[in-house]
Amino acid sequence: MTQAFRARAKVVSKSAGCSSGGTSFYWLHAPNQNDIVIRDMKWTLPKLVSRSAPIILLVLTLAAAVSFAAVGHLVARFNANQQARGRRLYAEGLADANAGRYDQAIAELRAALTCEPTNSQYQLSLARALRDSNDPRRLDEAESYLLALWQRAPQDAAVNLALARVAAHRGSIEDATRYYHNAMYGVWNSDADANRKKARIELIEFLLKKGAADKAESELLALATALPSDPASHLQAAQLFEQAQDYTSEGAQYREVLHLDPTNPEALAGAGQAAYRSGNYVSAHHYLEEAAKANPQDANSRQLFATTDLILRANPFRSHISDAERNRRIAAAFAQAEKRLTECAQQKGIDPNAATPATPLSALQSRWMVTKPDLARLRSPGETDLPDSIMDVVFQIEQQTASICGPPQVLDLALLLISQKREAASQ
Numbered sequence: 194m195t196q197a198f199r200a201r202a203k204v205v206s207k208s209a210g211c212s213s214g215g216t217s218f219y220w221l222h223a224p225n226q227n228d229i230v231i232r233d234m235k236w237t238l239p240k241l242v243s244r245s246a247p248i249i250l251l252v253l254t255l256a257a258a259v260s261f262a263a264v265g266h267l268v269a270r271f272n273a274n275q276q277a278r279g280r281r282l283y284a285e286g287l288a289d290a291n292a293g294r295y296d297q298a299i300a301e302l303r304a305a306l307t308c309e310p311t312n313s314q315y316q317l318s319l320a321r322a323l324r325d326s327n328d329p330r331r332l333d334e335a336e337s338y339l340l341a342l343w344q345r346a347p348q349d350a351a352v353n354l355a356l357a358r359v360a361a362h363r364g365s366i367e368d369a370t371r372y373y374h375n376a377m378y379g380v381w382n383s384d385a386d387a388n389r390k391k392a393r394i395e396l397i398e399f400l401l402k403k404g405a406a407d408k409a410e411s412e413l414l415a416l417a418t419a420l421p422s423d424p425a426s427h428l429q430a431a432q433l434f435e436q437a438q439d440y441t442s443e444g445a446q447y448r449e450v451l452h453l454d455p456t457n458p459e460a461l462a463g464a465g466q467a468a469y470r471s472g473n474y475v476s477a478h479h480y481l482e483e484a485a486k487a488n489p490q491d492a493n494s495r496q497l498f499a500t501t502d503l504i505l506r507a508n509p510f511r512s513h514i515s516d517a518e519r520n521r522r523i524a525a526a527f528a529q530a531e532k533r534l535t536e537c538a539q540q541k542g543i544d545p546n547a548a549t550p551a552t553p554l555s556a557l558q559s560r561w562m563v564t565k566p567d568l569a570r571l572r573s574p575g576e577t578d579l580p581d582s583i584m585d586v587v588f589q590i591e592q593q594t595a596s597i598c599g600p601p602q603v604l605d606l607a608l609l610l611i612s613q614k615r616e617a618a619s620q
Contacts, residue, residue: 293320299322353379373392557589
Protein backbone atom coordinates (compact mmCIF):
# COMPACT_ATOMS: atom_id res chain seq x y z
CA MET A 194 0.00 0.00 0.00
CA THR A 195 1.21 3.51 -0.72
CA GLN A 196 1.52 6.04 2.04
CA ALA A 197 -0.77 8.50 0.18
CA PHE A 198 -4.49 7.74 -0.36
CA ARG A 199 -6.98 9.67 -2.38
CA ALA A 200 -10.04 10.95 -0.55
CA ARG A 201 -12.41 9.34 -3.05
CA ALA A 202 -12.89 5.59 -3.56
CA LYS A 203 -14.56 4.14 -6.59
CA VAL A 204 -17.03 1.29 -5.99
CA VAL A 205 -18.59 -0.55 -8.94
CA SER A 206 -22.11 -1.90 -8.41
CA LYS A 207 -22.63 -5.42 -9.68
CA SER A 208 -26.43 -5.45 -9.34
CA ALA A 209 -28.13 -5.40 -12.83
CA GLY A 210 -31.64 -4.04 -11.57
CA CYS A 211 -30.38 -1.22 -9.47
CA SER A 212 -32.43 1.80 -9.31
CA SER A 213 -29.23 3.98 -9.78
CA GLY A 214 -28.36 2.15 -13.03
CA GLY A 215 -24.51 2.69 -12.91
CA THR A 216 -21.47 3.47 -10.79
CA SER A 217 -21.73 5.09 -7.37
CA PHE A 218 -19.05 7.12 -5.68
CA TYR A 219 -18.61 7.42 -1.96
CA TRP A 220 -16.35 9.87 -0.23
CA LEU A 221 -14.05 8.34 2.35
CA HIS A 222 -11.76 9.99 4.79
CA ALA A 223 -8.11 9.69 4.15
CA PRO A 224 -6.88 6.47 5.66
CA ASN A 225 -4.34 6.35 8.31
CA GLN A 226 -1.22 4.37 7.83
CA ASN A 227 -2.65 1.44 9.69
CA ASP A 228 -6.13 1.54 8.05
CA ILE A 229 -7.30 -1.35 5.87
CA VAL A 230 -9.25 -0.33 2.82
CA ILE A 231 -11.65 -2.91 1.44
CA ARG A 232 -12.20 -2.00 -2.17
CA ASP A 233 -14.53 -4.80 -3.18
CA MET A 234 -17.32 -4.22 -0.54
CA LYS A 235 -20.83 -4.19 -2.31
CA TRP A 236 -23.19 -1.43 -1.21
CA THR A 237 -26.68 -1.14 -2.88
CA LEU A 238 -29.34 1.61 -2.65
CA PRO A 239 -33.08 0.76 -2.14
CA LYS A 240 -35.05 0.12 -5.29
CA LEU A 241 -36.95 2.97 -6.85
CA VAL A 242 -40.34 1.26 -6.34
CA SER A 243 -39.86 0.84 -2.65
CA ARG A 244 -38.75 4.42 -2.26
CA SER A 245 -41.84 5.91 -4.18
CA ALA A 246 -44.70 3.58 -2.91
CA PRO A 247 -46.20 6.16 -0.47
CA ILE A 248 -46.30 8.73 -3.24
CA ILE A 249 -48.03 6.34 -5.63
CA LEU A 250 -50.56 5.39 -2.92
CA LEU A 251 -51.24 9.05 -2.26
CA VAL A 252 -51.75 9.73 -5.96
CA LEU A 253 -54.13 6.79 -6.31
CA THR A 254 -56.04 7.89 -3.24
CA LEU A 255 -56.42 11.40 -4.59
CA ALA A 256 -57.51 10.05 -7.95
CA ALA A 257 -60.12 7.83 -6.30
CA ALA A 258 -61.38 10.71 -4.20
CA VAL A 259 -61.70 12.90 -7.26
CA SER A 260 -63.49 10.12 -9.11
CA PHE A 261 -65.89 9.52 -6.24
CA ALA A 262 -66.54 13.24 -5.96
CA ALA A 263 -67.23 13.43 -9.68
CA VAL A 264 -69.57 10.44 -9.53
CA GLY A 265 -71.29 11.88 -6.45
CA HIS A 266 -71.77 15.17 -8.23
CA LEU A 267 -73.25 13.42 -11.24
CA VAL A 268 -75.55 11.36 -9.03
CA ALA A 269 -76.63 14.46 -7.14
CA ARG A 270 -77.31 16.28 -10.41
CA PHE A 271 -79.29 13.31 -11.69
CA ASN A 272 -81.32 13.06 -8.47
CA ALA A 273 -81.95 16.79 -8.48
CA ASN A 274 -83.19 16.61 -12.06
CA GLN A 275 -85.40 13.65 -11.21
CA GLN A 276 -86.84 15.45 -8.20
CA ALA A 277 -87.48 18.59 -10.22
CA ARG A 278 -89.21 16.54 -12.90
CA GLY A 279 -91.23 14.74 -10.22
CA ARG A 280 -92.33 18.02 -8.67
CA ARG A 281 -93.43 19.33 -12.05
CA LEU A 282 -95.41 16.18 -12.84
CA TYR A 283 -96.90 16.18 -9.34
CA ALA A 284 -98.11 19.77 -9.70
CA GLU A 285 -99.63 18.98 -13.10
CA GLY A 286 -101.28 15.88 -11.69
CA LEU A 287 -102.84 17.80 -8.80
CA ALA A 288 -104.14 20.47 -11.17
CA ASP A 289 -105.75 17.86 -13.43
CA ALA A 290 -107.23 16.01 -10.44
CA ASN A 291 -108.74 19.24 -9.11
CA ALA A 292 -110.24 19.86 -12.54
CA GLY A 293 -111.74 16.36 -12.66
CA ARG A 294 -109.40 15.07 -15.37
CA TYR A 295 -108.59 11.93 -13.44
CA ASP A 296 -107.18 9.78 -16.24
CA GLN A 297 -104.58 12.40 -17.08
CA ALA A 298 -103.93 13.12 -13.41
CA ILE A 299 -103.32 9.44 -12.66
CA ALA A 300 -100.80 9.16 -15.52
CA GLU A 301 -98.91 12.26 -14.32
CA LEU A 302 -98.89 11.17 -10.69
CA ARG A 303 -97.63 7.72 -11.65
CA ALA A 304 -94.80 9.35 -13.59
CA ALA A 305 -94.00 11.60 -10.63
CA LEU A 306 -93.83 8.55 -8.40
CA THR A 307 -91.30 6.89 -10.70
CA CYS A 308 -89.06 9.92 -10.13
CA GLU A 309 -89.35 9.52 -6.34
CA PRO A 310 -90.68 6.04 -5.56
CA THR A 311 -90.56 6.59 -1.78
CA ASN A 312 -92.35 9.96 -1.75
CA SER A 313 -95.33 9.47 0.59
CA GLN A 314 -97.15 12.57 -0.63
CA TYR A 315 -97.01 11.36 -4.25
CA GLN A 316 -98.38 7.96 -3.19
CA LEU A 317 -101.19 9.58 -1.20
CA SER A 318 -102.17 11.90 -4.05
CA LEU A 319 -102.12 9.05 -6.58
CA ALA A 320 -104.34 6.97 -4.30
CA ARG A 321 -106.78 9.88 -3.97
CA ALA A 322 -106.95 10.32 -7.75
CA LEU A 323 -107.54 6.59 -8.25
CA ARG A 324 -110.32 6.69 -5.65
CA ASP A 325 -112.00 9.84 -6.91
CA SER A 326 -112.05 8.64 -10.52
CA ASN A 327 -115.22 6.69 -9.57
CA ASP A 328 -113.88 3.63 -11.34
CA PRO A 329 -114.54 0.62 -9.06
CA ARG A 330 -111.62 -1.21 -10.67
CA ARG A 331 -109.21 1.40 -9.33
CA LEU A 332 -110.37 1.23 -5.70
CA ASP A 333 -108.24 -1.82 -4.96
CA GLU A 334 -105.10 -0.11 -6.26
CA ALA A 335 -105.91 3.03 -4.30
CA GLU A 336 -106.42 1.00 -1.15
CA SER A 337 -103.13 -0.85 -1.64
CA TYR A 338 -101.19 2.42 -1.74
CA LEU A 339 -103.04 3.73 1.30
CA LEU A 340 -102.59 0.54 3.33
CA ALA A 341 -98.85 0.64 2.63
CA LEU A 342 -98.77 4.21 3.93
CA TRP A 343 -100.95 3.28 6.90
CA GLN A 344 -98.62 0.45 7.90
CA ARG A 345 -95.73 2.92 8.01
CA ALA A 346 -97.70 5.53 9.97
CA PRO A 347 -101.03 4.23 11.36
CA GLN A 348 -101.54 7.47 13.28
CA ASP A 349 -101.41 9.63 10.13
CA ALA A 350 -104.84 11.31 10.05
CA ALA A 351 -104.69 12.20 6.33
CA VAL A 352 -104.05 8.57 5.36
CA ASN A 353 -106.88 7.37 7.62
CA LEU A 354 -109.24 9.93 6.11
CA ALA A 355 -108.33 8.74 2.61
CA LEU A 356 -109.00 5.13 3.66
CA ALA A 357 -112.33 6.19 5.20
CA ARG A 358 -113.37 7.69 1.88
CA VAL A 359 -112.43 4.50 0.05
CA ALA A 360 -114.63 2.56 2.49
CA ALA A 361 -117.42 5.09 1.95
CA HIS A 362 -117.14 4.59 -1.82
CA ARG A 363 -117.65 0.88 -1.18
CA GLY A 364 -120.57 1.55 1.19
CA SER A 365 -118.94 -0.20 4.15
CA ILE A 366 -120.36 1.42 7.31
CA GLU A 367 -118.07 -0.51 9.65
CA ASP A 368 -114.79 0.25 7.81
CA ALA A 369 -115.74 3.85 7.11
CA THR A 370 -116.63 4.48 10.75
CA ARG A 371 -113.34 2.96 11.95
CA TYR A 372 -111.14 4.97 9.62
CA TYR A 373 -113.10 8.19 10.15
CA HIS A 374 -112.60 7.79 13.89
CA ASN A 375 -108.89 7.14 13.32
CA ALA A 376 -108.75 10.37 11.32
CA MET A 377 -110.55 12.31 14.06
CA TYR A 378 -108.13 11.16 16.74
CA GLY A 379 -105.01 10.91 14.57
CA VAL A 380 -102.14 13.32 13.97
CA TRP A 381 -102.77 16.27 11.65
CA ASN A 382 -99.98 18.43 10.30
CA SER A 383 -102.13 21.58 10.56
CA ASP A 384 -105.63 22.80 11.52
CA ALA A 385 -106.26 19.74 13.66
CA ASP A 386 -109.58 20.94 15.15
CA ALA A 387 -111.03 22.00 11.80
CA ASN A 388 -109.96 18.74 10.14
CA ARG A 389 -111.41 16.62 12.95
CA LYS A 390 -114.71 18.47 12.68
CA LYS A 391 -114.71 17.98 8.90
CA ALA A 392 -114.04 14.25 9.28
CA ARG A 393 -116.92 13.83 11.75
CA ILE A 394 -119.32 15.74 9.51
CA GLU A 395 -118.32 13.55 6.55
CA LEU A 396 -119.04 10.47 8.65
CA ILE A 397 -122.43 11.87 9.70
CA GLU A 398 -123.39 12.64 6.10
CA PHE A 399 -122.28 9.16 5.00
CA LEU A 400 -124.31 7.47 7.77
CA LEU A 401 -127.39 9.54 6.93
CA LYS A 402 -127.02 8.63 3.26
CA LYS A 403 -126.83 4.94 4.19
CA GLY A 404 -129.93 5.23 6.40
CA ALA A 405 -128.03 4.61 9.65
CA ALA A 406 -129.84 7.42 11.49
CA ASP A 407 -129.12 6.05 14.99
CA LYS A 408 -125.36 5.97 14.38
CA ALA A 409 -125.51 9.37 12.72
CA GLU A 410 -127.34 10.89 15.67
CA SER A 411 -124.75 9.64 18.17
CA GLU A 412 -122.04 11.28 16.05
CA LEU A 413 -124.15 14.43 15.84
CA LEU A 414 -124.45 14.64 19.61
CA ALA A 415 -120.68 14.32 19.89
CA LEU A 416 -120.28 17.04 17.27
CA ALA A 417 -122.67 19.39 19.07
CA THR A 418 -120.70 19.22 22.32
CA ALA A 419 -117.51 20.47 20.65
CA LEU A 420 -118.81 23.18 18.34
CA PRO A 421 -117.11 26.58 18.41
CA SER A 422 -119.17 29.65 19.28
CA ASP A 423 -119.89 30.82 15.78
CA PRO A 424 -123.27 30.89 13.99
CA ALA A 425 -122.07 29.02 10.89
CA SER A 426 -121.07 25.91 12.86
CA HIS A 427 -124.41 25.75 14.68
CA LEU A 428 -126.36 26.34 11.47
CA GLN A 429 -124.56 23.42 9.84
CA ALA A 430 -125.24 21.19 12.87
CA ALA A 431 -128.92 22.18 12.80
CA GLN A 432 -129.23 21.15 9.16
CA LEU A 433 -127.66 17.77 9.95
CA PHE A 434 -130.05 17.24 12.86
CA GLU A 435 -132.90 18.01 10.46
CA GLN A 436 -131.69 15.28 8.10
CA ALA A 437 -131.59 12.90 11.05
CA GLN A 438 -135.18 14.00 11.89
CA ASP A 439 -134.13 15.04 15.39
CA TYR A 440 -136.17 18.21 15.40
CA THR A 441 -135.69 18.93 19.09
CA SER A 442 -131.91 19.06 18.71
CA GLU A 443 -132.30 20.95 15.45
CA GLY A 444 -134.29 23.64 17.24
CA ALA A 445 -131.69 23.80 20.03
CA GLN A 446 -128.96 24.54 17.47
CA TYR A 447 -131.01 27.28 15.84
CA ARG A 448 -131.67 28.84 19.24
CA GLU A 449 -127.94 28.79 19.90
CA VAL A 450 -127.45 30.76 16.70
CA LEU A 451 -130.09 33.25 17.83
CA HIS A 452 -128.27 33.59 21.14
CA LEU A 453 -125.20 34.67 19.17
CA ASP A 454 -127.08 36.59 16.45
CA PRO A 455 -130.68 37.41 17.55
CA THR A 456 -131.84 38.68 14.14
CA ASN A 457 -130.38 35.94 11.98
CA PRO A 458 -133.14 35.28 9.37
CA GLU A 459 -132.00 31.74 8.61
CA ALA A 460 -132.00 30.80 12.29
CA LEU A 461 -135.42 32.37 12.88
CA ALA A 462 -136.91 30.45 9.96
CA GLY A 463 -135.11 27.25 10.95
CA ALA A 464 -136.22 27.47 14.58
CA GLY A 465 -139.80 28.02 13.43
CA GLN A 466 -139.73 25.07 11.05
CA ALA A 467 -138.13 22.78 13.66
CA ALA A 468 -140.83 23.71 16.20
CA TYR A 469 -143.49 23.23 13.52
CA ARG A 470 -142.24 19.75 12.67
CA SER A 471 -142.09 18.73 16.33
CA GLY A 472 -145.65 19.96 16.96
CA ASN A 473 -144.68 22.87 19.21
CA TYR A 474 -146.94 25.27 17.38
CA VAL A 475 -146.76 28.07 19.95
CA SER A 476 -142.97 28.38 19.49
CA ALA A 477 -143.33 27.85 15.76
CA HIS A 478 -145.83 30.71 15.57
CA HIS A 479 -143.41 33.06 17.34
CA TYR A 480 -140.30 32.21 15.32
CA LEU A 481 -142.08 32.11 11.97
CA GLU A 482 -143.64 35.49 12.58
CA GLU A 483 -140.21 36.95 13.35
CA ALA A 484 -138.71 35.20 10.32
CA ALA A 485 -141.34 36.72 8.01
CA LYS A 486 -140.57 40.15 9.43
CA ALA A 487 -136.81 39.70 9.10
CA ASN A 488 -137.11 38.45 5.51
CA PRO A 489 -140.30 39.50 3.71
CA GLN A 490 -139.25 37.40 0.70
CA ASP A 491 -139.45 34.20 2.77
CA ALA A 492 -142.71 32.79 1.38
CA ASN A 493 -142.28 29.45 3.14
CA SER A 494 -142.12 31.06 6.58
CA ARG A 495 -145.19 33.15 5.81
CA GLN A 496 -147.13 30.07 4.72
CA LEU A 497 -146.12 28.05 7.78
CA PHE A 498 -146.96 31.00 10.01
CA ALA A 499 -150.47 31.11 8.55
CA THR A 500 -150.90 27.38 9.19
CA THR A 501 -149.66 27.60 12.79
CA ASP A 502 -151.91 30.58 13.39
CA LEU A 503 -154.87 28.54 12.16
CA ILE A 504 -153.85 25.57 14.32
CA LEU A 505 -153.68 27.72 17.44
CA ARG A 506 -157.12 29.19 16.70
CA ALA A 507 -158.72 25.84 15.82
CA ASN A 508 -157.25 23.48 18.44
CA PRO A 509 -159.89 22.68 21.07
CA PHE A 510 -157.30 21.03 23.32
CA ARG A 511 -155.11 24.07 23.72
CA SER A 512 -154.52 24.99 27.33
CA HIS A 513 -155.87 28.16 28.89
CA ILE A 514 -159.06 28.45 26.83
CA SER A 515 -162.57 28.56 28.28
CA ASP A 516 -165.08 25.72 28.04
CA ALA A 517 -167.24 27.83 25.77
CA GLU A 518 -164.35 28.44 23.40
CA ARG A 519 -163.44 24.75 23.50
CA ASN A 520 -167.02 23.73 22.57
CA ARG A 521 -167.14 26.28 19.77
CA ARG A 522 -163.91 24.89 18.29
CA ILE A 523 -165.16 21.31 18.53
CA ALA A 524 -168.39 22.18 16.71
CA ALA A 525 -166.46 24.01 13.97
CA ALA A 526 -164.04 21.08 13.55
CA PHE A 527 -166.94 18.60 13.38
CA ALA A 528 -168.66 20.61 10.63
CA GLN A 529 -165.39 20.97 8.70
CA ALA A 530 -164.80 17.21 8.85
CA GLU A 531 -168.20 16.53 7.33
CA LYS A 532 -167.48 19.03 4.56
CA ARG A 533 -164.12 17.39 3.84
CA LEU A 534 -165.77 13.95 3.73
CA THR A 535 -168.37 15.12 1.21
CA GLU A 536 -165.78 16.77 -1.05
CA CYS A 537 -163.57 13.68 -0.99
CA ALA A 538 -166.51 11.41 -1.88
CA GLN A 539 -167.40 13.67 -4.80
CA GLN A 540 -163.80 13.61 -5.98
CA LYS A 541 -163.87 9.81 -6.03
CA GLY A 542 -167.41 9.57 -7.45
CA ILE A 543 -168.80 7.88 -4.34
CA ASP A 544 -172.10 8.47 -2.54
CA PRO A 545 -171.12 8.37 1.15
CA ASN A 546 -174.79 7.94 2.19
CA ALA A 547 -175.28 4.80 0.11
CA ALA A 548 -175.47 1.59 2.10
CA THR A 549 -173.91 -0.42 -0.72
CA PRO A 550 -171.32 -0.91 -1.78
CA ALA A 551 -169.60 -0.36 1.54
CA THR A 552 -166.58 1.92 1.32
CA PRO A 553 -164.27 3.55 3.89
CA LEU A 554 -165.93 6.87 3.11
CA SER A 555 -169.43 5.50 3.70
CA ALA A 556 -168.27 4.01 7.00
CA LEU A 557 -166.92 7.40 8.03
CA GLN A 558 -170.19 9.05 7.01
CA SER A 559 -172.14 6.60 9.18
CA ARG A 560 -169.93 7.26 12.20
CA TRP A 561 -170.23 11.01 11.72
CA MET A 562 -174.06 10.71 11.67
CA VAL A 563 -174.05 8.63 14.86
CA THR A 564 -171.84 11.15 16.65
CA LYS A 565 -173.68 14.31 15.52
CA PRO A 566 -176.31 14.30 18.29
CA ASP A 567 -173.52 14.37 20.90
CA LEU A 568 -172.74 17.96 20.01
CA ALA A 569 -175.86 19.07 21.91
CA ARG A 570 -174.52 17.51 25.11
CA LEU A 571 -171.19 19.33 25.05
CA ARG A 572 -172.55 21.98 27.46
CA SER A 573 -173.06 19.39 30.15
CA PRO A 574 -170.17 19.60 32.64
CA GLY A 575 -170.57 15.93 33.48
CA GLU A 576 -169.70 14.75 29.96
CA THR A 577 -165.92 14.89 30.48
CA ASP A 578 -165.08 12.29 27.78
CA LEU A 579 -167.40 13.70 25.13
CA PRO A 580 -164.98 16.24 23.62
CA ASP A 581 -162.41 13.51 23.07
CA SER A 582 -164.87 11.12 21.44
CA ILE A 583 -166.22 13.80 19.10
CA MET A 584 -162.72 14.92 18.09
CA ASP A 585 -161.73 11.29 17.53
CA VAL A 586 -164.32 11.16 14.73
CA VAL A 587 -162.99 14.43 13.29
CA PHE A 588 -159.40 13.17 13.36
CA GLN A 589 -160.30 9.84 11.77
CA ILE A 590 -162.10 11.59 8.91
CA GLU A 591 -159.17 13.96 8.30
CA GLN A 592 -156.60 11.16 8.34
CA GLN A 593 -158.47 8.76 6.06
CA THR A 594 -159.52 11.40 3.55
CA ALA A 595 -155.90 12.54 3.39
CA SER A 596 -154.80 9.01 2.42
CA ILE A 597 -157.70 8.61 -0.06
CA CYS A 598 -157.94 12.06 -1.63
CA GLY A 599 -154.51 13.58 -1.01
CA PRO A 600 -153.10 16.27 1.27
CA PRO A 601 -155.69 18.69 2.70
CA GLN A 602 -155.56 22.47 2.78
CA VAL A 603 -156.22 25.30 5.21
CA LEU A 604 -158.45 24.23 8.14
CA ASP A 605 -158.41 20.56 7.17
CA LEU A 606 -154.60 20.68 7.19
CA ALA A 607 -154.66 22.31 10.62
CA LEU A 608 -156.97 19.60 11.99
CA LEU A 609 -154.82 16.86 10.44
CA LEU A 610 -151.67 18.29 12.05
CA ILE A 611 -153.40 18.56 15.43
CA SER A 612 -154.38 14.89 15.15
CA GLN A 613 -150.79 13.87 14.37
CA LYS A 614 -149.20 15.96 17.14
CA ARG A 615 -152.09 16.00 19.60
CA GLU A 616 -150.07 15.93 22.79
CA ALA A 617 -147.54 18.51 21.65
CA ALA A 618 -150.28 20.73 20.18
CA SER A 619 -152.06 20.81 23.52
CA GLN A 620 -149.20 22.75 25.14
